[in-house]
Amino acid sequence: MKEKEDYFMLNKELVIIGAGPAGLAAAVRAHEKGVSDILILERDDAPGGILNQCIHNGFGLHTFKEELTGPEYAGRFIDKVRELGIEIKLNTMVLDISRDKLITAVNPDDGILEIRAGAVILAMGCRERPRGALNIPGSRCAGIFTAGTAQRLVNIDGYMPGKEVVILGSGDIGLIMARRMTLEGAKVKAVVELMPYSTGLKRNIVQCLDDYGIPLLLSHTITKIGGKKRLESVTISEVDESRRPIAGTEQTIDCDTLLLSVGLLPENELSRICGVELSPVTGGAIVNESLQTSVPGVFACGNVLHVHDLVDNVSAESYLAGETAAAFLRGESSGREILIKTSGGVRYTVPAYVSPSHVTQPLEVRFRVGEVYKNSFVSVYFDGQRETHLKKRILTPGEMEQVLLRPAHFKKHSDCKEISIRVEAD
Amino acid sequence: MKTKKELTCIGCPMGCLVSVELEDGAIGEISGNSCPHGKEYAEKELTYPERTLTSTIPVDGGEIRMVPVKTALDIPKDKIFEAMAQVRKMRLTAPIEAGNTVIKNIAGTGIDIIATRTVNVGVWI
Ligand SMILES: Cc1cc2nc3c(=O)[nH]c(=O)nc-3n(C[C@H](O)[C@H](O)[C@H](O)COP(=O)(O)OP(=O)(O)OC[C@H]3O[C@@H](n4cnc5c(N)ncnc54)[C@H](O)[C@@H]3O)c2cc1C
Ligand code: SF4
Numbered sequence: 001m002k003e004k005e006d007y008f009m010l011n012k013e014l015v016i017i018g019a020g021p022a023g024l025a026a027a028v029r030a031h032e033k034g035v036s037d038i039l040i041l042e043r044d045d046a047p048g049g050i051l052n053q054c055i056h057n058g059f060g061l062h063t064f065k066e067e068l069t070g071p072e073y074a075g076r077f078i079d080k081v082r083e084l085g086i087e088i089k090l091n092t093m094v095l096d097i098s099r100d101k102l103i104t105a106v107n108p109d110d111g112i113l114e115i116r117a118g119a120v121i122l123a124m125g126c127r128e129r130p131r132g133a134l135n136i137p138g139s140r141c142a143g144i145f146t147a148g149t150a151q152r153l154v155n156i157d158g159y160m161p162g163k164e165v166v167i168l169g170s171g172d173i174g175l176i177m178a179r180r181m182t183l184e185g186a187k188v189k190a191v192v193e194l195m196p197y198s199t200g201l202k203r204n205i206v207q208c209l210d211d212y213g214i215p216l217l218l219s220h221t222i223t224k225i226g227g228k229k230r231l232e233s234v235t236i237s238e239v240d241e242s243r244r245p246i247a248g249t250e251q252t253i254d255c256d257t258l259l260l261s262v263g264l265l266p267e268n269e270l271s272r273i274c275g276v277e278l279s280p281v282t283g284g285a286i287v288n289e290s291l292q293t294s295v296p297g298v299f300a301c302g303n304v305l306h307v308h309d310l311v312d313n314v315s316a317e318s319y320l321a322g323e324t325a326a327a328f329l330r331g332e333s334s335g336r337e338i339l340i341k342t343s344g345g346v347r348y349t350v351p352a353y354v355s356p357s358h359v360t361q362p363l364e365v366r367f368r369v370g371e372v373y374k375n376s377f378v379s380v381y382f383d384g385q386r387e388t389h390l391k392k393r394i395l396t397p398g399e400m401e402q403v404l405l406r407p408a409h410f411k412k413h414s415d416c417k418e419i420s421i422r423v424e425a426d
Numbered sequence: 427m428k429t430k431k432e433l434t435c436i437g438c439p440m441g442c443l444v445s446v447e448l449e450d451g452a453i454g455e456i457s458g459n460s461c462p463h464g465k466e467y468a469e470k471e472l473t474y475p476e477r478t479l480t481s482t483i484p485v486d487g488g489e490i491r492m493v494p495v496k497t498a499l500d501i502p503k504d505k506i507f508e509a510m511a512q513v514r515k516m517r518l519t520a521p522i523e524a525g526n527t528v529i530k531n532i533a534g535t536g537i538d539i540i541a542t543r544t545v546n547v548g549v550w551i
Binding site: 057070183206211 | 434436440477514
């Protein structure tokens with residue numbers, strides 16, 4: 001038996017950081033592909049990640065063909081991980097990863113823990129943009145929360161943060177919380193959105209706002225926060241095309257709570273420490289078709305790689321990471337051969353690089369667009385020759401899109417130097 | 427009396443604004459939908475709208491404080507607040523298994539409220 005000591009050294013074939021849906025799916029697939037020595041490290045006291053607080057339904061339509069709540073979706077993967085006997089260390093915060101995959105973590109049972117890993121999968125998820133990033137003038141009073149923090153307070157801690165609520169930003173978490181707080185007896189007075197469209201899913205706008213008569217004010221922003229100790233009111237204004245407040249449109253709304261739902265950022269402190277190259281567009285790692293980062297043997301999947309709206313996509317992506325990490329451990333290597341160029345509205349792609357020899361089955365390339373496009377096409381060019389031309393009724397920044405790169409494409413363009421993906425009018 | 431009602435179809439990101447003509451409550455012409463799904467959706471929404479209700483209930487003696495719950499099937503939309511009033515009065519004791527019925531026949535709908543997460547006996551910190 002091991003003695004309890006301050007310093008602990010382990011060797012593991014595969015270490016996965018984060019036990020959210022991404023980490024759990026990656027573990028399951030890596031195990032299926034023959035990796036048995038797996039350790040998942042999770043800083044929270046339970047596996048499941050953000051899904052534990054997402055008690056609403058709408059998860060897993062694609063993966064399980066039924067609508068599950070967040071905890072139910074997570075439960076399926078947690079059961080699977082337990083069944084396979086994959087080890088999870090809870091309450092374990094990873095502090096450092098070196099380039100040669102030496103991981104430092106800390107937990108109350110083991111103290112400081114050092115683990116030498118053959119391969120690492122980053123699955124740390126994302127965090128919300130804090131208030132500081134917003135720059136709203138006004139006093140620093142109590143009563144201002146990110147929507148995700150409020151979600152945790154209500155659904156995990158059983159505590160209602162306030163009674164009269166205004167929500168800034170129409171992202172999905174804000175919309176979900178508008179309904180949740182209404183059901184718990186609060187009055188949600190408005191959802192205020194800077195852009196002329198909402199980034200939230202239509203379904204959430206209808207079922208979380210319209211159902212309860214909560215107004216969605218597009219092209220509006222908060223210009224002032226009132227209150228000394230506790231929030232007492234917010235002042236909102238309409239904005240013009242360049243998103244500047246229009247004088248004379250101010251109105252003041254009394255409220256004791258302001259929720260901010262203004263976007264998510266991949267949580268990449270650790271990736272940075274490890275020396276992983278990050279994309280300025282997504283805030284996540286730049287990866288190749290194997291979801292390998294710039295550091296060999298370090299892979300990334302889920303919200304830490306780029307923010308997803310559907311957990312089904314997270315699971316699909318993470319299965320791939322589990323599979324390619326297993327291949328890496330068998331000695332297969334993958335590099336960065338062809339860069340996928342983006343233009344004409346495509347903001348980024350994951351992966352950003354492709355090695356043709358690794359495309360043995362259709363490769364899903366996920367991307368987001370920068371604005372709303374109606375009746376347009378998504379095209380893929382190989383060395384300037386168009387190979388894919390998909391008609392899209394609508395493309396919106398709020399919905400992740402994907403196209404397939406097929407083995408046949410690479411066979412035809414065996415000497416391909418450049419792939420480009422763009423949105424075209426015709 | 428003739429009235430018009432507009433609703434947003436949630437079938438896909440197009441989010442078509444579907445308008446429905448109503449004559450003394452009966453559904454007349456439906457327009458604005460770009461595909462048949464929008465018509466179906468509007469008809470259902472105007473005749474018998476249903477929703478899944480999800481919420482939480484406090485738990486005593488469990489490893490977590492709140493157990494998430496949902497209606498086992500959709501319930502009529504106009505029963506949501508009555509159902510919530512009943513849910514908010516509840517308190518449960520661990521252990522609870524995901525899938526267990528925790529309230530029978532919520533708001534007289536004939537549909538049960540079930541737990542969506544397993545709560546083992548324990549202490550939360
Ligand atoms: C509020 C909200 C509502 C959503 N609603 C829907 C919906 O209705 N339908 C749908 O399909 N999708 C929805 N999504 C999207 C989907 O749930 C997420 O994209 C998905 O859960 C992300 O999974 P993940 O594993 O990448 O991240 P997470 O679930 O965030 O998991 C990351 C895990 O890593 C751990 N971690 C982070 N850093 C460290 C560290 N240093 N050491 C140890 N552990 C660490 C965290 O504690 C966490 O458990 C929603 C997302 C949010 C946030
Ligand atoms: S009517 Fe058809 S196209 Fe329009 S939102 Fe509904 S499903 Fe989409």
